[in-house]
Amino acid sequence: MSTMKTNLLFAAILLSVLQFCLPVNSRAQTNEVATIGFDDFLPLLSKTNDTLYVINFWATWCAPCVEELPHFEVANKHYKNRKLKILLVSLDFKGAKDSRLLPFLQKHDIQCEVLHLYEPDANQWISRVDSTWTGAIPATLFYRNTQRLFTEGSLTSQSLNQYINSFLNP
Amino acid sequence: MLLLGFLYSGAQGYQPGGKATDFELTNVDGNTVSLGSMSDAKGYIVVFTCNSCPYSVAYEDRIIALHNQYAPKGYPVVAINSNDSLVQVRDSFSAMKQRAIEKQFGFPYLLDTDQKYANIYGATRTPHVFVLNRENNDLVVKYIGAIDNNFEFPDSATEHYVSEAVEALLSGKEIITNATKAIGCSIKRKKQ
Numbered sequence: 001m002s003t004m005k006t007n008l009l010f011a012a013i014l015l016s017v018l019q020f021c022l023p024v025n026s027r028a029q030t031n032e033v034a035t036i037g038f039d040d041f042l043p044l045l046s047k048t049n050d051t052l053y054v055i056n057f058w059a060t061w062c063a064p065c066v067e068e069l070p071h072f073e074v075a076n077k078h079y080k081n082r083k084l085k086i087l088l089v090s091l092d093f094k095g096a097k098d099s100r101l102l103p104f105l106q107k108h109d110i111q112c113e114v115l116h117l118y119e120p121d122a123n124q125w126i127s128r129v130d131s132t133w134t135g136a137i138p139a140t141l142f143y144r145n146t147q148r149l150f151t152e153g154s155l156t157s158q159s160l161n162q163y164i165n166s167f168l169n170p
Numbered sequence: 171m172l173l174l175g176f177l178y179s180g181a182q183g184y185q186p187g188g189k190a191t192d193f194e195l196t197n198v199d200g201n202t203v204s205l206g207s208m209s210d211a212k213g214y215i216v217v218f219t220c221n222s223c224p225y226s227v228a229y230e231d232r233i234i235a236l237h238n239q240y241a242p243k244g245y246p247v248v249a250i251n252s253n254d255s256l257v258q259v260r261d262s263f264s265a266m267k268q269r270a271i272e273k274q275f276g277f278p279y280l281l282d283t284d285q286k287y288a289n290i291y292g293a294t295r296t297p298h299v300f301v302l303n304r305e306n307n308d309l310v311v312k313y314i315g316a317i318d319n320n321f322e323f324p325d326s327a328t329e330h331y332v333s334e335a336v337e338a339l340l341s342g343k344e345i346i347t348n349a350t351k352a353i354g355c356s357i358k359r360k361k362q
Binding site: 061062063064091093094095120121122123124126127133134135136137138152153 | 315316323329
C-alpha cells in the first residue's frame with residue numbers, strides 16, 4: 001500500500017515537473033487575438049492585391065465550425081508558399097473570449113490567424129459580408145481582388161481545397 | 171457552378187408578405203399541435219430554436235417573456251426544434267421535454283423531424299423567428315428574423331424587432347422592420 005502511495009506521489013511530481021519542461025506553446029498569438037468591431041473589420045473584406053483571402057466565420061460554441069477548423073489548419077500549411085491568407089473570425093460572445101476562445105486556441109494549437117469580431121447588432125453588418133448570408137455559421141468568404149465566393153454551411157477538406165484551387169489554379 | 175450545387179441555399183423559404191403553411195407536429199407533452207388548433211389566436215410568434223445553441227439559450231428567457239406578454243393579446247409563441255438529434259444529441263425529444271419542464275414553457279415546444287418545416291419556412295439558424303398573422307383563412311408572414319439586436323446583453327438591445335412587429339399588428343400600424351439577419355447556430359440537418 002505504501003509503495004503504491006509512493007508511486008503515485010512520484011507520478012504526481014513527475015507530471016508537475018514535465019508541465020514546466022514542456023515547450024511554451026509555439027503560438028504566441030493566443031494572448032494577442034484582437035477584438036474588433038465591424039468598421040475595423042470591413043477593410044479586410046476588400047483588399048486589392050494578388051492574395052487569395054479565405055475568411056472563415058466560426059465560434060467555439062459552434063460544433064460544425066469546430067469540426068471543420070482542422071481543414072483550414074491543414075490548408076494553411078499546405079498552401080504556405082502560395083499567395084493565400086486564411087483568417088479565422090471568431091464570433092464568440094464577449095464574455096467567452098478569455099474563458100473559452102483563448103483556451104481553445106491554445107489547446108488546439110491553432111496556427112491560422114484569428115480575430116474576434118464583436119458587433120452585437122448583427123443585422124447591420126451580416127449583409128455587408130455577403131448579401132446571401134443568413135447569419136448561420138459556419139460560413140466562409142473566399143476572395144481575390146474582385147473575384148468572390150461565399151459559402152454558408154460546413155466545408156469538407158475536399159470542398160475547401162476545391163474552392164481554393166478554383167482561385168489558385170483555375 | 172457545380173461547386174455551388176452541394177451547398178445548402180438559405181435563399182429558399184418565406185419572405186415577409188408571403189403566406190405560411192400550417193403544420194401538425196408533436197409537442198413535448200405528447201399531443202399533436204397545429205396552428206389551426208389554437209383557434210382563438212390572432213397570429214403566432216413561431217420560433218425555430220433548440221436546447222443546445224448558446225444563442226437560443228441566451229434568448230430563452232426573452233422567448234418566454236414574449237409569450238407571457240403577447241399570448242394574452244392573441245399572439246402566442248410556438249417553439250419548434252428542427253435539429254437532428256443524431257447530429258446534436260442535446261436536442262433529442264427527451265432533452266426537449268426536460269428543458270420544457272425545467273423552464274416551465276407555457277407554449278408548445280414541437281419536434282420538426284427531418285427539418286421539414288425549417289425547410290418550408292426557410293429557417294436556417296436558431297433562434298429564427300417568424301411572426302404570422304391570421305388574415306381571413308390565411309397565415310401571413312409579417313416578420314422574419316431576430317428577436318432583438320443584442321444577443322448577449324438584453325438590456326443593451328436598442329431594437330426589439332419581434333415586440334415592435336407584434337405591437338404594430340395589435341395597433342393596426344405598419345411594421346417598420348419586417349426582416350432582420352442575425353448570427354446563430356445553423357439548424358442541424360440530417361446527414362445524408
